[in-house]
Amino acid sequence: MIIETTNLNKTFKQAVKKPGLAGALKHLVSQEYVSKEAVKDINFSINEGEAVAYVGPNGAGKSTTIKMMTGILHPTSGKIQVCGIEPYKKRMENAKNIGVVFGQRTQLWWDIPIRETYALLKDIYEIPEQIYKDQLDMLVTLLEMEEFLYLPARKLSLGQRMRADLAASLIHKPKILYLDEPTIGLDIVIKKKIRTFLKELNQNSRTTILLTTHDLEDIEDICERIVIIDKGSLIYDGNLQEVKDTYAKKRAITIEATTKISDANQRLAAYPELEYEMLENNNGIKIYFDRFEYRATMLLNLFSQDYDILDFKIDEPKIESVIMKMYTGKL
Ligand SMILES: Nc1ncnc2c1ncn2[C@@H]1O[C@H](COP(=O)(O)OP(=O)(O)OP(=O)(O)O)[C@@H](O)[C@H]1O
Numbered sequence: 151m152i153i154e155t156t157n158l159n160k161t162f163k164q165a166v167k168k169p170g171l172a173g174a175l176k177h178l179v180s181q182e183y184v185s186k187e188a189v190k191d192i193n194f195s196i197n198e199g200e201a202v203a204y205v206g207p208n209g210a211g212k213s214t215t216i217k218m219m220t221g222i223l224h225p226t227s228g229k230i231q232v233c234g235i236e237p238y239k240k241r242m243e244n245a246k247n248i249g250v251v252f253g254q255r256t257q258l259w260w261d262i263p264i265r266e267t268y269a270l271l272k273d274i275y276e277i278p279e280q281i282y283k284d285q286l287d288m289l290v291t292l293l294e295m296e297e298f299l300y301l302p303a304r305k306l307s308l309g310q311r312m313r314a315d316l317a318a319s320l321i322h323k324p325k326i327l328y329l330d331e332p333t334i335g336l337d338i339v340i341k342k343k344i345r346t347f348l349k350e351l352n353q354n355s356r357t358t359i360l361l362t363t364h365d366l367e368d369i370e371d372i373c374e375r376i377v378i379i380d381k382g383s384l385i386y387d388g389n390l391q392e393v394k395d396t397y398a399k400k401r402a403i404t405i406e407a408t409t410k411i412s413d414a415n416q417r418l419a420a421y422p423e424l425e426y427e428m429l430e431n432n433n434g435i436k437i438y439f440d441r442f443e444y445r446a447t448m449l450l451n452l453f454s455q456d457y458d459i460l461d462f463k464i465d466e467p468k469i470e471s472v473i474m475k476m477y478t479g480k481l
């Protein structure tokens with residue numbers, strides 16, 4: 151077991167501020183607090199080499215859990231062990247075993263060339279020269295960083311910065327990589343590159359990955375196991391395919407044609423259970439279907455023979471709606 155949590159809890163004290171001037175003054179003298187149970191009795195263990203998605207709606211407690219795993223926060227009660235140690239008690243020792251990427255902020259020095267950030271990390275982690283050189287070369291090649299390696303972080307685009315942050319988190323070859331929304335705000339092409347990189351990292355170097363994201367496709371490309379939390383509590387821990395088979399059956403295909411589609415009714419007459427809606431101008435149609443009952447290509451073919459198809463896309467359910475369905479038990 152490389153990561154293990156036992157009845158893990160984190161409660162924050164949140165200050166309550168009274169409105170108005172009296173409130174502002176009162177704020178100075180007698181502060182009132184409410185407790186916020188951000189993480190409640192969470193138990194799970196992760197084996198070396200696994201890639202696990204850690205998901206849940208906003209405020210579920212995901213980042214709080216990751217911060218406890220990195221040692222930034224200490225648990226209110228319960229226990230967390232990473233590579234056999236309790237992170238907050240031995241932060242530096244823990245740091246050597248882990249890499250962390252918070253998509254929302256960077257760990258790169260803002261004003262110096264990122265190449266220099268890596269050199270500083272080499273010293274911090276006491277990485278031997280040859281290992282450092284090989285690892286940096288490998289990361290620069292795989293993450294296609296040649297053209298911006300000598301720019302300061304503040305001059306990088308978001309996609310470049312995210313790759314530079316990934317490299318920074320991996321320069322010391324950690325056993326575990328924590329990723330907190332690593333693809334947030336990125337375009338499809340860069341997202342895809344990052345996903346492929348992470349999948350290969352997990353498979354080739356057996357790096358253990360714990361990934362937080364709101365993007366179901368990130369999870370599908372990288373993880374087989376999914377742990378879902380909501381309001382601080384664990385609500386599911388298991389195989390991703392099972393979740394999808396049970397709760398994410400519905401997909402939607404949107405087909406756009408160069409001309410108006412006027413006979414959708416007839417074309418879909420043989421499939422009365424399919425729901426659909428026409429797009430604005432009737433130049434397209436969106437059809438909802440069960441992934442086990444229908445193939446997207448079959449639905450496309452119903453139109454592509456007689457219409458000139460401009461574009462089509464398939465929407466997968468969002469992880470948020472999957473979680474809602476888990477609660478209500480609906481399909
Ligand atoms: N330092 C803090 N002090 C007080 N409350 C906090 C603190 N950090 C987090 N919280 C609260 O704990 C809860 C969980 O927050 P957390 O950041 O872990 O959620 P999350 O699952 O990462 O959400 P998101 O998807 O929006 O990033 C929230 O209600 C948040 O307001």
Ligand SMILES: [Mg+2]
Pocket residue numbers: 212213214330
């Ligand atoms: Mg978060």
